[in-house]
Amino acid sequence: MRGFFFRPIDIAGLVVFRIAFGVLMAWETLRYLALGWVKDHYVLPVLLLKYLGFWWLETPQSPVIYGVFAIMAASGLGIALGAHYRLSVAAFLLTHSYAFLLAGELYLNHGYLLSLVALLLLFMPAHRALSVDARRDPALYANTIERWPVLLLAGLLAVVYAYGGIAKLNGDWLAGEPIRHWLADAAKDLPALTAVLTSEACVGVIVYGGLAFDLGIVPLLVVRRTRALAVALSCAFHLTNALIFHIGVFPWFMLAATTLFFSPSWPRRAPLIGKDLDRVLAAPRTARTTGMSRLALAAFASLFALVQLLVPLRHWLYPGDVAWTEEGHFFSWRMKLRDKRGRVTFRVVARDGGASSRFDPASELTRDQLAKLLTKPDFILYYAHVLRDRYRRAHGHDVSVYADAFASLNYRPEQRMLKPSVDLASVAPSLAPSDWILPLVSGPYDASPTPR
Numbered sequence: 408m409r410g411f412f413f414r415p416i417d418i419a420g421l422v423v424f425r426i427a428f429g430v431l432m433a434w435e436t437l438r439y440l441a442l443g444w445v446k447d448h449y450v451l452p453v454l455l456l457k458y459l460g461f462w463w464l465e466t467p468q469s470p471v472i473y474g475v476f477a478i479m480a481a482s483g484l485g486i487a488l489g490a491h492y493r494l495s496v497a498a499f500l501l502t503h504s505y506a507f508l509l510a511g512e513l514y515l516n517h518g519y520l521l522s523l524v525a526l527l528l529l530f531m532p533a534h535r536a537l538s539v540d541a542r543r544d545p546a547l548y549a550n551t552i553e554r555w556p557v558l559l560l561a562g563l564l565a566v567v568y569a570y571g572g573i574a575k576l577n578g579d580w581l582a583g584e585p586i587r588h589w590l591a592d593a594a595k596d597l598p599a600l601t602a603v604l605t606s607e608a609c610v611g612v613i614v615y616g617g618l619a620f621d622l623g624i625v626p627l628l629v630v631r632r633t634r635a636l637a638v639a640l641s642c643a644f645h646l647t648n649a650l651i652f653h654i655g656v657f658p659w660f661m662l663a664a665t666t667l668f669f670s671p672s673w674p675r676r677a678p679l680i681g682k683d684l685d686r687v688l689a690a691p692r693t694a695r696t697t698g699m700s701r702l703a704l705a706a707f708a709s710l711f712a713l714v715q716l717l718v719p720l721r722h723w724l725y726p727g728d729v730a731w732t733e734e735g736h737f738f739s740w741r742m743k744l745r746d747k748r749g750r751v752t753f754r755v756v757a758r759d760g761g762a763s764s765r766f767d768p769a770s771e772l773t774r775d776q777l778a779k780l781l782t783k784p785d786f787i788l789y790y791a792h793v794l795r796d797r798y799r800r801a802h803g804h805d806v807s808v809y810a811d812a813f814a815s816l817n818y819r820p821e822q823r824m825l826k827p828s829v830d831l832a833s834v835a836p837s838l839a840p841s842d843w844i845l846p847l848v849s850g851p852y853d854a855s856p857t858p859r
Contacts, residue, residue, distance in 0.1 A: 412558060413701065415551045417672035418536050424560070425533040427663035428524065429487025432499060435656040436480040445476050448513060449506075453771045454793060456511040456779060456786045458737065459836050464509055472509075475502045486528070489538020493529065500525040511786060512779040516567075516742050517657035523563060523715075524664075530707070531556040559708060561667040563715065565625045570719045570740040572621030577744070579730070580618070583610045584817040585746035593651045620644050628668035641665050652743070725840050731816055731824075731847040733783045734840065749781030749814035749824065753791065755798055758805045766794060782814050784825060784844050791831035808832040822848055 439445050449455070450469040457464060467475075479502040485495030504522045507513075533556065534540045535549040579585070587610045594604040603609055620640060627637035645658035666673065722735025729735050730745040756763040768790060769777055780786045791808040798806045807830040815821040822845075829843040 412555045413553045416554050416557065417670075417675070418532075418550055418552045419674040420666060420669060420671040421531070421533050421552060421556055421560075422535075422537045423674045424663060424667060425489070425528065426487050426537070427666075428528070428660070429483050429485070429495075431483075431656050431660055431663065432503070432521065433480050433483030433487065436476055436483060438655075440473075440476055440480070445473060447773070448510060448775070452773050452776060455509055456776055457789055458508060458511045458514075459785050459789075459838070461508050461511075462789060462792070462836065466509065472506075475506055478502050479506070489534040489540050492534030492538060492540050496525055496529045500529060512773075512776045514737060514779075515654070515657070516740055517654070517660065519738050520563075520567060521660070524560065527556075527559050527563065527711075530704070531559075555704065555708065557667055557671060559711070560664070562712065564661075564664050564667060566715045566719075567740050568621050568625050571742050572618055574719075574739070574741045574744055575614075575618045575621065577730075579817045580614060580744060583607075583614050585744075586610055586613050588746060588818055590651075597651075617644075625668070628665065634669070637668075638665065726846075727844070728816075728847050731814075732841070732844050733785060734844075745817050747782035747814055747816050748821075749812065751781050751787060751810055751812040753794055754809040754811070755794055756807045756809070757802070758807055781812070782824075784812075784841060785836075787812060787825065788831055788834060788836065788841075791834075792836075795832035806832060816847060819849075 446469075449466075449472045455466050478498055482495045482499035482502065485491055486499060500522060503518075503525065507518045507522060532549065532552055535547055535552065541548040575581075590604040590609060590613070594601040597604065624637055624641060624644075627633040627640070641662060645661050648654060649658040719739040719741075722729035722739065725732060725734040727734075729739075729741070730747075751768065753766045753768065754763055755766060768780055772780060780790060787810055791810060794808050795806055809827055809829070810825050810831055811827050812823070812825040813821050814824040824845060826843045826845060831843070834841075834843060
């Protein structure tokens with residue numbers, strides 16, 4: 408087993424992945440800056456919604472957040488160029504994770520994934536070839552590395568696919584919801600494909616094809632004889648997602664990550680770049696890990712693997728449907744599984760017997776924030792505490808905060824989501840099951856595929 412993980416392999420595949428990762432991260436970050444998304448999502452909002460455990464994270468002034476994204480873009484380029492590699496990866500990891508944790512309303516699974524990949528790259532010798540660092544210091548150069556970096560990265564991708572497929576083994580997905588309604592919505596922007604997108608055959612292909620893809624793509628990539636088929640399926644799957652769902656850099660990153668399952672020397676056989684790689688990566692030299700470092704590496708890899716395997720399963724510790732309660736949803740690769748709509752108003756009552764007032768969060772939250780707040784109990788709890796603290800500062804006395812919250816899951820009839828009698832201002836944030844969330848009452852789906 409030890410020889411399997413530390414066997415020397417060609418560095419070319421890891422180097423190309425490093426370059427692709429850095430370019431994609433710089434491109435995505437510059438897109439946020441150029442299109443004004445940093446301003447829209449971080450500067451203009453009155454407040455940002457926070458994840459459980461990160462309520463303490465303060466929203467910085469606009470020059471700071473622009474600086475964070477500028478460093479993120481520069482560090483992405485640094486990773487691609489292999490310039491001050493460790494510093495570049497560390498800077499990207501810190502700035503990207505900070506921006507990710509700062510605004511819970513922007514949660515996407517791939518945001519979490521990119522931070523995990525950066526964490527792994529921080530420990531990997533991906534800068535030992537085709538890099539500014541290796542050109543500046545020839546002693547750093549190596550054209551072979553040990554196998555563990557590629558195994559760790561490929562293993563992480565395997566976890567994402569496997570848990571994404573397992574999460575699809577639920578009644579709603581197998582019944583075609585919410586895909587049926589989402590395709591009808593996409594058809595509005597693609598009139599030439601309306602007949603196809605609104606057909607039950609298309610729903611079936613995406614529902615069962617998506618399930619089979621997530622569960623089967625890694626074995627197909629690992630086996631050499633089926634690898635060409637797997638690459639074709641990956642291109643079709645991720646490019647279709649890019650066309651229909653507009654999910655940013657994720658499809659392009661996943662296509663780049665697919666190469667981690669190839670032979671480590673695959674870039675040497677690639678058109679256009681293969682001969683140049685043979686010339687640049689010619690002199691034999693291996694980057695090796697020392698005995699003590701191997702022990703530390705084994706401990707880190709084991710802990711990392713254990714966390715990745717257990718965290719997506721934590722929703723089984725909570726009662727009810729995770730798609731309804733949201734307890735255990737984040738960081739679990741539950742991708743594109745549900746459509747939730749909701750409405751909520753807050754009632755603020757002075758504890759000294761004074762008057763009560765109602766507050767509609769739509770008066771101050773952005774559209775994206777409101778969409779997430781209305782359907783996620785943990786964000787509703789956070790906002791209730793924001794209101795409590797705000798009223799306490801303004802009026803000098805304690806208040807109780809109650810929420811009238813209703814939601815619809817996957818086009819079921821709307822129902823009450825939270826107990827209206829619970830004072831959320833007195834509920835402490837906790838990882839324990841939330842007894843103030845009402846259970847989902849199963850009901851029929853909206854038969855019409857017309858989006859609301």
